[in-house]
Amino acid sequence: MENGTISYTQLLREDLGIFRVTPDEKILDFKAGQFLTLGLPFESKMIHRAYSITSSPENKNFFEFVVRWVRRPLPGRFTSLLFNAKEGDKISWAKPAGNLTINDTLPSGEKDTRRIVCIGGGTGLAPFVSFAQHLHATNDKREIVVLHGASYVDELSYKHLLTDLQNESIDKGKDEWNFKYRAAISRPDEWTNRAWGGYKGRIEHFLRSNDSGKSPLEELVGEKITKDNTMFYVCGWQGTIDGTMDYLKTKNFVTEKNKREDGSFEVKFESYG
Amino acid sequence: MGMAEEIIVEPNFEKICSDILNSDEQIRFSGFVNDKSKLIHSVQKNNLESLLSEHEIGMSIHYTLERWRKAQNFTFRLGKERLTFTEYDNVTLITVPFKGKLLLVSTEPRIAYDSIIEKINSILINWEN
Numbered sequence: 001m002e003n004g005t006i007s008y009t010q011l012l013r014e015d016l017g018i019f020r021v022t023p024d025e026k027i028l029d030f031k032a033g034q035f036l037t038l039g040l041p042f043e044s045k046m047i048h049r050a051y052s053i054t055s056s057p058e059n060k061n062f063f064e065f066v067v068r069w070v071r072r073p074l075p076g077r078f079t080s081l082l083f084n085a086k087e088g089d090k091i092s093w094a095k096p097a098g099n100l101t102i103n104d105t106l107p108s109g110e111k112d113t114r115r116i117v118c119i120g121g122g123t124g125l126a127p128f129v130s131f132a133q134h135l136h137a138t139n140d141k142r143e144i145v146v147l148h149g150a151s152y153v154d155e156l157s158y159k160h161l162l163t164d165l166q167n168e169s170i171d172k173g174k175d176e177w178n179f180k181y182r183a184a185i186s187r188p189d190e191w192t193n194r195a196w197g198g199y200k201g202r203i204e205h206f207l208r209s210n211d212s213g214k215s216p217l218e219e220l221v222g223e224k225i226t227k228d229n230t231m232f233y234v235c236g237w238q239g240t241i242d243g244t245m246d247y248l249k250t251k252n253f254v255t256e257k258n259k260r261e262d263g264s265f266e267v268k269f270e271s272y273g
Numbered sequence: 274m275g276m277a278e279e280i281i282v283e284p285n286f287e288k289i290c291s292d293i294l295n296s297d298e299q300i301r302f303s304g305f306v307n308d309k310s311k312l313i314h315s316v317q318k319n320n321l322e323s324l325l326s327e328h329e330i331g332m333s334i335h336y337t338l339e340r341w342r343k344a345q346n347f348t349f350r351l352g353k354e355r356l357t358f359t360e361y362d363n364v365t366l367i368t369v370p371f372k373g374k375l376l377l378v379s380t381e382p383r384i385a386y387d388s389i390i391e392k393i394n395s396i397l398i399n400w401e402n
Contacts, residue, residue, distance in 0.1 A: 014343075071346045190310045191335030 001039055001092040006085050007062055013154045015069040017083060020062040021091055027060050030096030032134035033127040036063055039092035040081045046092065049078040052126035052235070053096065054158070056133035066157045068123050100127050100270040103231055107263030114231045115143040115221065119203055119244055121236025122150060124272065128233065129158045132165055136177065143178040145221065149203025149240065151187045153196050159183065180220060182206065204243035227253050227266045234269040241271045284372060284400040286314040293378060294318060296392040301364065302379040310338055313374065324364055337368060341375055358386065371397055
């Protein structure tokens with residue numbers, strides 16, 4: 001394990017926070033979408049938990065994470081320690097790992113130019129925040145769509161950053177930077193969400209065809225979604241993964257874990273539940 | 274031989290609300306909220322002017338549910354929440370968790386609460402099982 005310092009904490013709500021870890025030494029290279037295992041001391045031993053990195057590989061100053069404080073049925077030991085930690089407290093970390101990374105080439109060796117659609121449920125948005133910043137920093141020309149689902153508007157972490165990236169796309173034009181961001185709120189009738197005017201429902205419903213025969217996603221990108229023009233990345237609770245696959249299987253999309261004999265696939269996912 | 278089919282009877286929330294409202298003169302309002310902040314049924318005493326606007330009622334339900342959700346974080350140490358009282362100058366609010374919903378009752382302030390609670394419990398217990 002390497003050593004570092006919790007250099008920044010920001011509570012978005014009582015049980016949701018953004019944390020930065022600044023390594024004592026340099027940041028190791030990693031790929032957008034990977035996770036880091038963090039360690040904190042508890043009763044004379046270390047507890048470890050893995051979290052997807054939200055910062056981009058180009059950021060050599062700190063690793064950033066968005067974390068939910070687990071409280072029920074029992075308070076999570078690691079997240080309780082993390083949410084009680086102060087800026088300046090020490091933390092340990094292991095080298096980045098994980099396979100939910102961006103596909104840049106097809107099995108044929110050709111460049112993968114397909115549209116990238118990222119579906120994140122709750123803190124499952126995390127790897128896609130890293131994706132978005134990395135693809136922006138590397139001047140990637142693919143079309144990128146980030147869809148974020150949450151129960152409450154104050155759980156829309158990174159709304160500011162992702163909206164800015166979308167506005168830049170509108171300003172510069174899609175030939176320069178082609179980025180779209182949409183969020184869905186699953187409890188629109190709750191008081192906290194009273195001013196929400198965006199999409200209402202579960203995030204995977206973005207893939208469900210409406211009366212016009214098109215899904216909200218297809219209306220957003222302006223064409224039919226097929227396995228030849230779109231690559232999906234999904235992260236969240238198993239329910240979000242299953243809900244997404246319910247739609248994609250009917251269109252013959254295949255996951256990386258069940259890839260075809262020729263090595264092709266159109267869905268990568270990671271669940272945390 | 275077939276398996277016995279379990280019959281789950283959903284409480285008649287409308288009847289429970291009416292029974293509670295009619296159980297004591299001091300009760301102003303009785304209603305049930307689900308975990309999505311939706312007021313699924315409620316009744317209010319006739320000829321009473323509501324102390325809150327519709328907008329404020331939504332806000333009040335939100336605060337009540339938020340408090341209830343947060344209180345559940347201590348269930349593992351303190352057990353399940355059974356009852357809360359909030360006494361204002363002009364009204365007293367009582368909440369009772371019941372079958373995944375939250376019963377909201379408001380009464381006139383500074384009254385004998387023990388008998389009110391007994392009446393509420395005696396109505397709820399009929400639907401307990």
